[in-house]
Amino acid sequence: MAGRILLVEDNEDDVALTLRALEKNRLHNAVEIVRDGQEALDLLFRRGAYASRTAADLPELILLDLKVPRVDGLEVLRQIRASPITQFLPVVVLTSSSQERDVVQSYQLGANSYVQKPVDFDDFIEATRQLGMYWLVLNKLPPAP
Amino acid sequence: MSKETRTDIDGALRPSVLIVDDVEANLVALEALLESVPCEVVRASSGNEALRQLLRRPYAVMLLDVQMPDMDGFEVARYARENSSTSDVPIIFITAMHETPENVLRGYSTGAFDFLFKPINSDVLRSKVEVFLDLHQSRKRLKDEIEAHRATLAELEAFNYSVSHDLRAPLRPLDGFSQALLDDYGDRLDERGVDYLKRIRAAAQRMGMLIEDLLELSRVSRAELHRQPVDLSTIVSSIVTELREGDPAREVEVVVAPDVRVQGDPRLLRIALENLVRNAWKFTNKRPQARLEFGRSDGNVPGGTPEEPTYFIRDNGVGFDPTFAGKMFQPFQRLHKVTDFEGTGIGLAIVSRIVRRHDGRIWAESGPDRGATFFFTLPATARWTG
Numbered sequence: 001m002a003g004r005i006l007l008v009e010d011n012e013d014d015v016a017l018t019l020r021a022l023e024k025n026r027l028h029n030a031v032e033i034v035r036d037g038q039e040a041l042d043l044l045f046r047r048g049a050y051a052s053r054t055a056a057d058l059p060e061l062i063l064l065d066l067k068v069p070r071v072d073g074l075e076v077l078r079q080i081r082a083s084p085i086t087q088f089l090p091v092v093v094l095t096s097s098s099q100e101r102d103v104v105q106s107y108q109l110g111a112n113s114y115v116q117k118p119v120d121f122d123d124f125i126e127a128t129r130q131l132g133m134y135w136l137v138l139n140k141l142p143p144a145p
Numbered sequence: 146m147s148k149e150t151r152t153d154i155d156g157a158l159r160p161s162v163l164i165v166d167d168v169e170a171n172l173v174a175l176e177a178l179l180e181s182v183p184c185e186v187v188r189a190s191s192g193n194e195a196l197r198q199l200l201r202r203p204y205a206v207m208l209l210d211v212q213m214p215d216m217d218g219f220e221v222a223r224y225a226r227e228n229s230s231t232s233d234v235p236i237i238f239i240t241a242m243h244e245t246p247e248n249v250l251r252g253y254s255t256g257a258f259d260f261l262f263k264p265i266n267s268d269v270l271r272s273k274v275e276v277f278l279d280l281h282q283s284r285k286r287l288k289d290e291i292e293a294h295r296a297t298l299a300e301l302e303a304f305n306y307s308v309s310h311d312l313r314a315p316l317r318p319l320d321g322f323s324q325a326l327l328d329d330y331g332d333r334l335d336e337r338g339v340d341y342l343k344r345i346r347a348a349a350q351r352m353g354m355l356i357e358d359l360l361e362l363s364r365v366s367r368a369e370l371h372r373q374p375v376d377l378s379t380i381v382s383s384i385v386t387e388l389r390e391g392d393p394a395r396e397v398e399v400v401v402a403p404d405v406r407v408q409g410d411p412r413l414l415r416i417a418l419e420n421l422v423r424n425a426w427k428f429t430n431k432r433p434q435a436r437l438e439f440g441r442s443d444g445n446v447p448g449g450t451p452e453e454p455t456y457f458i459r460d461n462g463v464g465f466d467p468t469f470a471g472k473m474f475q476p477f478q479r480l481h482k483v484t485d486f487e488g489t490g491i492g493l494a495i496v497s498r499i500v501r502r503h504d505g506r507i508w509a510e511s512g513p514d515r516g517a518t519f520f521f522t523l524p525a526t527a528r529w530t531g
Contacts, residue, residue, distance in 0.1 A: 011314075013317065013318035013321075013322075014317065014318075016318075016321075016322075017317060017318060017321040017322075020321070020325060096310070096313060096314050096317070097310065098310075098360065099306070099310070117317055118317075118353075119313060119316045119317055119320055119349060119350055119352075119353030120320060120350050120353070121317070121320050121321040121323075121324040121325075122324065124317075124321065
């Protein structure tokens with residue numbers, strides 16, 4: 001099932017927590033999860049197991065962890081921005097890293113936001129609420145190509 | 146001329162000495178005189194050749210004949226000084242003139258030099274060369290040591306960073322799932338069960354704060370220092386405004402001396418002041434009439450000197466036992482119970498490191514229930530604005 005939010009995350013704890021935070025904000029039905037960068041790219045570019053997808057199945061928001069297997073998050077981001085099909089998709093880097101290099105590189109590659117996952121779960125719920133509100137409700141995208 | 150590079154018994158490269166003279170016989174004589182000196186002698190028969198040789202390897206010293214056709218010794222020296230990679234090679238000028246040409250020497254602001262007068266006394270030559278060989282060796286040793294220390298430091302900082310980073314990841318599920326249990330199954334737990342879960346959360350969050358502060362400590366240690374004019378008064382005022390907004394119920398009298406300006410890194414100084422002001426705010430929270438003061442005092446400060454301006458942040462809070470005044474600038478040192486005042490014990494270590502990176506000093510004064518005053522100096526200020 002295609003979702004409005006694509007979560008790219010391999011850590012099962014983080015998957016469960018992110019789903020819970022989205023659930024608290026009534027956004028959980030709309031989430032699709034992939035566990036590595038290659039799968040994320042396959043889904044977005046309708047390859048392999050996702051060949052039968054249509055452009056209408058594209059997510060409206062991507063939550064991207066940087067440290068994912070096979071293809072890392074920054075490379076996923078680069079490819080998203082390089083393709084006319086996905087270049088305008090909002091990508092929020094959601095990661096545990098606060099390393100300056102990661103932040104700078106993410107923005108250089110065209111990330112829309114960079115959110116460091118907080119330890120305090122209440123803060124995480126609040127961050128998820130704001131992300132969903134901003135990117136799924138308020139933000140206006142250019143018409144699909 | 147280019148012999149195999151000889152090495153000492155321990156395998157270390159022998160330092161090189163460059164001898165420059167347009168007369169072949171003089172080069173032969175010089176080399177013979179240096180036979181007993183543990184060094185590698187390289188010859189050059191013109192100024193141009195000498196300059197080319199200098200670029201090839203580091204020399205402990207260059208013996209330079211002053212009277213040469215085309216380019217004389219002083220000219221060679223001038224060219225060598227102009228190139229950053231050869232500018233600090235020590236030079237011994239060899240000359241028949243028995244006066245030191247003052248006008249020539251004035252130009253050489255960098256690097257050591259000396260004179261040898263013809264006819265050359267072999268003992269004087271050897272001892273002068275040996276002085277420069279020693280200098281070269283100890284310089285090299287120092288440089289190697291600094292390099293090794295720098296590498297170790299960088300490694301430690303990187304290690305600190307990644308450890309702190311990886312340590313934080315497991316805290317998220319610890320806190321998150323405890324909260325999930327409280328939310329979804331809280332009604333099936335008795336009071337004690339709920340209390341235990343709350344303790345787990347509190348501990349996870351506390352460790353999260355500790356790691357955050359450690360990362361901050363590591364960041365302020367590694368950050369490059371960008372010195373520029375900074376208005377400390379404005380920074381303190383904006384921190385106070387933030388604190389008031391976050392804690393509107395508190396009534397604190399704040400006195401900020403205007404126009405306290407220094408030269409320093411604005412970002413780092415802000416972090417330092419934030420820690421100091423927050424501390425003052427925190428440790429006065431049991432005072433009905435809390436007071437906080439920031440200012441500059443010139444001289445007359447215990448621990449200060451009249452020459453350097455001393456900045457201070459004073460509060461009338463609980464203070465601390467002066468016995469531990471020196472200890473509290475080390476990480477993880479806390480002088481109060483966590484239950485009385487929350488905190489990680491890293492804040493003052495961060496402040497101290499920032500002040501030290503500005504070549505300053507920091508110290509504190511207090512007694513139990515007598516309030517606390519933190520003094521610091523930023524001596525770069527005097528030097529930079531002087």
